[in-house]
Amino acid sequence: MAIKNPITAIAAAIKKSADIASYYATEGIDLQRVDDELSAQRMQICKSCKIDGKTGLIMPFYQCRVCKCFMHFKTTLLFDPVESGKQGEKVKTVCPLGKW
Numbered sequence: 001m002a003i004k005n006p007i008t009a010i011a012a013a014i015k016k017s018a019d020i021a022s023y024y025a026t027e028g029i030d031l032q033r034v035d036d037e038l039s040a041q042r043m044q045i046c047k048s049c050k051i052d053g054k055t056g057l058i059m060p061f062y063q064c065r066v067c068k069c070f071m072h073f074k075t076t077l078l079f080d081p082v083e084s085g086k087q088g089e090k091v092k093t094v095c096p097l098g099k100w
């Protein structure tokens with residue numbers, strides 16, 4: 001889809017960034033962890049994940065091919081700091097494809 005007015009798109013991106021920064025400034029970043037068993041289960045699913053015939057993880061840093069998150073870290077988190085910032089409320093950490 002073509003962007004009709006790049007200035008409008010840039011302004012919207014700046015506003016979104018300001019909203020995210022404001023959320024972090026007032027709410028902070030919640031890095032509560034899930035228990036070790038759950039994070040290990042999530043990581044196991046990621047390690048066996050296949051997307052279009054390729055591994056779901058990009059090596060060497062175990063990044064998810066879909067969300068580009070570093071999965072050794074993301075699988076340990078109760079709340080997703082990026083999605084929470086975007087949505088302005090705490091959002092549970094999930095696989096973008098619903099695998100966990």
Ligand code: SF4
Binds near residue numbers: 050056064100
């Ligand atoms: S988060 Fe989901 S899509 Fe990404 S590697 Fe893990 S299981 Fe696959």
